[in-house]
Amino acid sequence: MGYQVRIQGSDHAFEVNEGESVIDAALRNGLMLPYSCRGGTCGTCRGQVVEGEIAYPDGLPPALEADEADAGDALFCQARPQSDLLIAVREVREAGDIIPRKLPARVTGIEDLAPDVRRLWLRLPAGTRLPFLAGQYLDILLRGGRRRSFSLANAPHDDERLELHVRHLPGGAFSGHVFDGMREGALLRFEGPLGNFYLRDDSDRPMIMVAGGTGFAPVKGIIEHALHIGVERPIHLYRGARAREDLYLDELPQQWAAENDHIRYVPVLSEPKPGGDWDGATGFVHEQVLAEHPDLTDFDVYMSGPPPMINAAKRDFARAGLDPSRLFYDSFESAPE
Structure with missing residues (x-):
């Protein structure tokens, strides 16, 4: 048996499984509520129970006094709903x-x-x-x-x-x-x-994601998060690398595309080895994006990777009609030694 938790002042609600904490259920449903220790000792996850009943598996958490609990305060990393809840808590929506x-x-x-x-x-x-x-x-x-x-x-x-x-x-x-x-x-x-490179979930636009080199790392996190929370907007993933061996973890985006109709994956090599077995796209990754999407007016674009890729793409994507406010990027500057 589960319970529904509604957040006061928001249209967000989520289901909590029997014995599950409010924080764990929120994360499972793609909502971020404040937390830190996940053990009831820091108080970061404090909020109020406006309606409903909760219980704690191991008694009152260390960061919560009895009079505070009596007044409706709760630590949601430990609180287990005993009924449907209406809670007052700050949501984490931006970096x-x-x-x-x-x-x-x-x-x-x-x-x-x-x-x-x-x-x-x-x-x-x-x-x-x-x-x-x-x-x-x-x-x-x-x-x-x-x-x-x-x-x-x-x-x-x-x-x-x-x-x-x-x-x-x-x-x-x-x-x-x-x-x-x-x-x-x-x-x-x-x-x-x-950093401010993260998924904007307030949009219904299709997404183009461009990753160069280890710029695949944050894009990997974003796509795994999008899949976890059930985002069904089209995701076009373009990944740039020099040679085939630089496409590390290549089986992972292939799996995303195979298992999800709304995800398309296009790897692009800038320096494929002569006489190799590569028959995919070649050249600069942002140019492959433009070859397939010459009009970017209706897209959100996420980019991460080396500065030359980011700078060239910013210039050329703007010429293709991309709204600058719908471009999100993380430029991987190398620190001087």
Whole structure:
């Protein structure tokens, strides 16, 4: 048996399964409510129960006093509905609604994805989770005040570990360590989430997503989030790479397209090997977009990748009628060493 939770002052409502917390159910339904520790100790998820009854599986959470509970206050990361609810709580709708934090994280997995790309899996301390919007990024904090930015490649509903895709840059202070010396169990510090590259769910326009290199990371998170919340707008994914081996995790977008009629996937190689077995699109990825969509007037466009790709696409997409307010991008600038 489940219950319906309505958010006061909003048209949003969602179903909570028996024994499920309000926060877990909201995330499962694609709604972001404030949270942090997911253990009832920080109070970030505090709101009010306007109508209905709740219970806590292990008694009153540490961050909630008995008189506050009597007055209707609740910690929704622990609260389990005992009836349909009307709650008062602030929804997270924009990047500015989430306060970045500095946190430690332990490397729990290292995986080679391409000759020059590795995937890192990071786990936060016990009882800590990171609220973020799909497509945002982290700054890894290095000695001497240096920072290196990496997009989150997982979606918010799948936040038990954080996924980063790291490209090996010649002389890179952090990427060099990732490829030459980092081991599982290493401890990092980061600040995040950061950035304004995330899915705008207030639009009904078809979407074109353009990813170059490791710009696939935030696009991966956005598409996985869109699939999770049931977005059915057309998604045209164009992915640019130099050669076939640079199309890491290529089976994943192929699977998205095979299993979802509203997703189309077009990989584009700029430097396919002569005499190879590539018979797909070639050239610059943004030019492939324009060849198939010469009029971008009615689209939302999301782009992530190297600055030359972003800059060329911004110029040419504007000429094709793209409304600048419907262009969202994350330019992967390389930090100087």
